[in-house]
Amino acid sequence: MAKRPLLPIPDAINPFRVKKQRLMNFNPVTATTSRKPVDHVKITVFEYDENHVKEEVMPDAQSCIRFNGTNAVKWINVDGVRREDVEIICNNFNIHPLLMEDILSEGQRAKMDEIREHLFCLLPMVYFRAESATVEIEQVSMILGKNIVISFQDDPDKDVFNPVREKIRTGGTKLRNKGADYLLYTLLDTIVDNYFVVMDNLGERIEILEEIIPRQPNNRTLARINFLRKEMLLFKRSIAPVRELMNGLMKSENNWLKEDTEKYFKDVYDHIVQANDLAESYRDLVMNLQELYHVQMNQKMNEVMKVLAIVTTLLAPLTVITGIYGMNFDVMPELRSPYGYFIVLGVMLFIFVSMIFVFRKRGWF
Template sequence: MAKRPLLPIPDAINPFRVKKQRLMNFNPVTATTSRKPVDHVKVTVFEYNEKSVREEVMPDVQSCLRFSKTDCVKWINVDGVRREDVEIICNNFNIHPLLMEDILSEGQRAKMDEIRENLFCLLPMVYFRPESSSVEIEQISLVLAKNVVISFQDDPDRDVFNPIRERLRNGGTKLRIKGADYLLYTLLDTIVDNYFVVMDHLGERIEILEEIIPRQPNNRTLGRINFLRKEMLMFKRSIAPVRELMNGLMKSENDLLVEDTEKYFKDVYDHIVQANDLAESYRDLVMNLQELYHAQMNQKLNEVMKVLAIVTTLLAPLTVITGIYGMNFDVMPELRSPYGYFVVLGIMLLIFVSMIFIFRKRGWF
């Protein structure tokens, strides 16, 4: 059977050379945000009902404001978060300033809020980078208003929503028939389902390490274990609060949530509970990998000490004999014997062979 490849950890992100970022940043909503400037903002709008769908990529944020007055269900997706753009959208859709500050924040804990006529969800969207075996987390904000869902995300080049876009383009799907609250459920469900995709990749790395440790219990293997442990810890700490978010949605009595949609949020809640349990299990597996590594190192050390002990034991009688005949006394009869040297060598060889035979018979090596 072919050997599985080693974990790819380039020098650029070697766990021994690069300090890991803080897992959670504390950034109160009232604090001035220090978000990095965005080169460009991409705004995509889906306006749809059961019979038709309209998809547009807006040249700027101002162009999407005309959709605030239509009766169709709308999904406004903003890729790239800039304060001026967020302020324009929030002012037009009557979104509370506190929610606007949450959207502009970074490193926030997953949460759910209800202010004015809006329902707000903030949670992590997780990706796995295969070339570095690392977990990357992007904060996404979802705002539910009347007949509209507005999503804000940082990275304009990737997300996990392409299956939703395909379902919107195809007629006859449940997503096209139901309202904006069902669209919110679909977005949350897609984000949570992607957690399992990331955990599948992490599980593969754990399996690879389980095969590597017995063969290569060295410092580089220990580095891989520690790197994976940190990634697993960051992932678990990020998704754990999503359970509270979904619990808040299920208990909400907001008029924007249709009673028929509550069962779908319960399904997402079950998924995030399962994801948290699986993440905890994977964390325990990574800790077991550390114990396996130390056990392998101890076994390797014991084997070395065993060989050294056997060699020392075999040489001990010979050392005693050579020490005795190395004394400078005048009266030592064997020193004058013409065959004394060969007799002593024979006795030493006999003792050496006898000890090896006894050790092998007792199974000591």
């Protein structure tokens, strides 16, 4: 059976160092943001109904204004959050300034809100980077209005919405026949389903560690366990509030949420409950890995002490004999015997072999 590969841990990452830049700060909505400047913003617009679909890449945020008020379902997706673009879109679609501040903030826990006629959702989009075995979090904001969904995300390369785009491009799908509330459900469902993909990767790392620990119970293995524990904690803290978000959506009486869509949000709620339970189970497994590591280290230490004890016990009688004949007395009959040296060696060898035989018969080693 081939050995499974070791967990990749880059030299640039110190598993024992707290990565403060990746911790969730839970900033208040009115906090001053320190968002890094964005060089490039990509704005994609899907406008569709059951018979037609139109996909455009907008040159700037101002170009999205013409989609305000049309009857077809619109999805405006903004990759790269920049204040001036967010302000243009929010002002022209009559989005409340508090929601705009939520979009521009960083490190918030998942939440939903209703201001004016808009329904707002903020939640984490989670990825697993296999090269470094790390969990990466991207904040996604979505606004539901009349026949429109506007979404904001930071990085276009970290996107799980491609299946949604394919459904929009394909005619005859349920997504094409439904309204904007069903589009919001589909986006939320895609994000939550990707949580399970990340957990599958984390679960695979846990299985690999379970095989490594008995073979290599060393400091590097302990570093891998601690590193995986921190990634699991980051993941669990990120997705836990999404349950409250989905619960709020199911209880919402927003005008743009149709009654027949409620059962779909209930399905996403069931998925996030399952994801939270599975994340809790994985966290317990990682804690069990730490206990397994300590058990293996204790067992290894016991084996070493056992060998040292046996060696000490075997040499103890020989040390007594050599000590006796090392005394500087003039009257010792054996010292004058021509065969005394060989007789003493034979007695020592006999005692040594006899003790080994007795120990093995008792099953001590």
